[in-house]
Amino acid sequence: MRGRRLSGPMFDAIAPIRMQRSRGAASVRLGPRGIEDLAQSGSAKAMLPRMTAGRPEIVFLNTAGGLASGDRLDYRIELAPRTQALATTQTAERAYRAKDAPAQIRLHLQVGEGGWLDWLPQETILYDGARLGRETAVDLAPGAGCLLLEPIILGRLAMGETIRHLQLTDRRIVRQDGRMIHHDALALDDAALSRLHHPAMLGKARAMASLALIAPHAADLLEPARAVLDEPGVTGAASAPPGRLILRLLADDGWPLRRQVIRLLRVLRPDPLPRIWQV
Amino acid sequence: MTTITPEAARLRLAQYLSPAFPTGGFAWSQGLEWAMDQGAVTRATLPQWLEDWLDHGAGWCDAVLLSLALRRGADHAELDDLARAMCPCARRLAETVEQGTAFAANVAALTGRPQSAAALPVAVGRACGCLPLPAGEIIGLYLQAQAAALISAAVRFLPLGPVEGQAMLAGLQPALLAAAARAGTADPKDLASATWGADLAAMRHETMVTRIFRS
Numbered sequence: 249m250r251g252r253r254l255s256g257p258m259f260d261a262i263a264p265i266r267m268q269r270s271r272g273a274a275s276v277r278l279g280p281r282g283i284e285d286l287a288q289s290g291s292a293k294a295m296l297p298r299m300t301a302g303r304p305e306i307v308f309l310n311t312a313g314g315l316a317s318g319d320r321l322d323y324r325i326e327l328a329p330r331t332q333a334l335a336t337t338q339t340a341e342r343a344y345r346a347k348d349a350p351a352q353i354r355l356h357l358q359v360g361e362g363g364w365l366d367w368l369p370q371e372t373i374l375y376d377g378a379r380l381g382r383e384t385a386v387d388l389a390p391g392a393g394c395l396l397l398e399p400i401i402l403g404r405l406a407m408g409e410t411i412r413h414l415q416l417t418d419r420r421i422v423r424q425d426g427r428m429i430h431h432d433a434l435a436l437d438d439a440a441l442s443r444l445h446h447p448a449m450l451g452k453a454r455a456m457a458s459l460a461l462i463a464p465h466a467a468d469l470l471e472p473a474r475a476v477l478d479e480p481g482v483t484g485a486a487s488a489p490p491g492r493l494i495l496r497l498l499a500d501d502g503w504p505l506r507r508q509v510i511r512l513l514r515v516l517r518p519d520p521l522p523r524i525w526q527v
Numbered sequence: 528m529t530t531i532t533p534e535a536a537r538l539r540l541a542q543y544l545s546p547a548f549p550t551g552g553f554a555w556s557q558g559l560e561w562a563m564d565q566g567a568v569t570r571a572t573l574p575q576w577l578e579d580w581l582d583h584g585a586g587w588c589d590a591v592l593l594s595l596a597l598r599r600g601a602d603h604a605e606l607d608d609l610a611r612a613m614c615p616c617a618r619r620l621a622e623t624v625e626q627g628t629a630f631a632a633n634v635a636a637l638t639g640r641p642q643s644a645a646a647l648p649v650a651v652g653r654a655c656g657c658l659p660l661p662a663g664e665i666i667g668l669y670l671q672a673q674a675a676a677l678i679s680a681a682v683r684f685l686p687l688g689p690v691e692g693q694a695m696l697a698g699l700q701p702a703l704l705a706a707a708a709r710a711g712t713a714d715p716k717d718l719a720s721a722t723w724g725a726d727l728a729a730m731r732h733e734t735m736v737t738r739i740f741r742s
Contacts, residue, residue: 419716439583447567447572485726485730487618489616
């Protein structure tokens with residue numbers, strides 16, 4: 249039995265009362281002709297809405313309605329050679345106050361030769377006292393590529409929440425043919441929080457997102473991406489080290505951030521946006 | 528290889544990490560130039576920028592990479608991949624690889640042992656791993672050299688006198704020592720940062736029309 253709780257805007261500010269730790273694991277394998285394997289357990293679900301056009305879509309959902317101390321969530325995607333897919337999450341992921349062990353999220357995304365994965369999850373919202381460790385491991389076969397988004401919101405500005413305690417480690421590692429080609433790790437703790445307003449850190453921003461596009465043509469998208477980095481309320485920049493396009497966005501709040509992300513996604517990917525990312 | 532006394536090792540280390548050692552360090556600012564140009568970093572706030580760089584930014588990550596590269600049995604090719612993979616922008620990548628490659632070429636010329644191109648902290652760790660000195664001492668001196676290079680960039684850009692810059696460096700020394708000690712026992716999981724403002728500065732530096740520095 250797992251502790252389920254209500255979620256939704258009404259309950260966002262209420263600390264959950266959870267007697268048990270939740271566990272969830274969902275795993276999807278897709279081939280060129282569609283789904284080859286689907287396994288899910290505990291609070292994790294994977295849905296594959298029927299698509300009429302564009303790439304197949306995978307939608308993950310954590311039915312526990314958020315993450316608290318000791319919770320663990322595993323998502324896994326395996327794309328066969330020459331398979332393209334888009335994966336996202338049904339709702340924002342909420343990390344609540346954790347007194348003891350941090351909540352853990354593990355993502356393992358494998359893309360076969362010549363394949364492509366768009367990993368476009370919705371926001372991770374961190375509440376005061378949240379402790380979260382997230383590891384995203386991406387394994388690309390030769391000729392495979394991916395687009396990785398990670399939006400993070402510190403508290404809910406609209407609710408006047410400020411964060412006093414936090415422990416976040418959010419690490420993304422991309423390997424191609426076994427060799428590490430991208431490593432992006434964010435660590436926020438109480439020591440960092442006390443300096444968060446400094447210009448070298450987050451300045452006044454309380455919402456942030458990183459985008460990384462890993463592909464041989466990444467550099468071709470640098471100028472088109474820079475051209476749309478003008479959303480009011482967002483400070484963003486882009487750069488293209490060989491084989492990668494990397495963007496960092498800092499925003500006052502989640503809404504301008506979302507608007508900027510949508511405008512960037514329209515430039516960076518040929519297909520229509522997933523329903524969840526449409527406004 | 529021949530043995531070297533700690534006293535001789537200290538001289539060698541000071542030589543390698545001196546601004547006179549030809550790695551071209553004077554040409555780079557890690558995005559600091561953009562931040563100064565925008566007024567986000569001033570004479571008054573430079574020490575704060577440096578502390579964030581040291582405790583939560585590229586300074587810290589370099590210190591951990593150096594620590595890993597100093598260890599016996601370190602896989603330097605793999606660490607070099609990691610160091611490059613960690614660079615979030617093109618100029619930061621060029622900065623660490625061009626300096627590291629020059630450093631390795633200098634060391635090869637001095638020691639007669641070939642050294643392949645590598646990111647700076649990996650090249651320094653590979654060259655200094657055999658020195659009979661505590662890791663914390665090597666990391667501390669490396670961080671001080673990097674901080675001094677940033678301050679030197681600020682002295683050239685801001686209204687900031689060279690002696691005032693040296694006073695800032697002296698003020699940073701306790702934090703440099705603390706970071707070096709922490710990095711000495713760190714593991715790859717400690718490679719993480721929170722200095723997105725500095726990352727944005729380094730990215731935006733790429734589009735500056737008039738600039739003194741290459742990053």
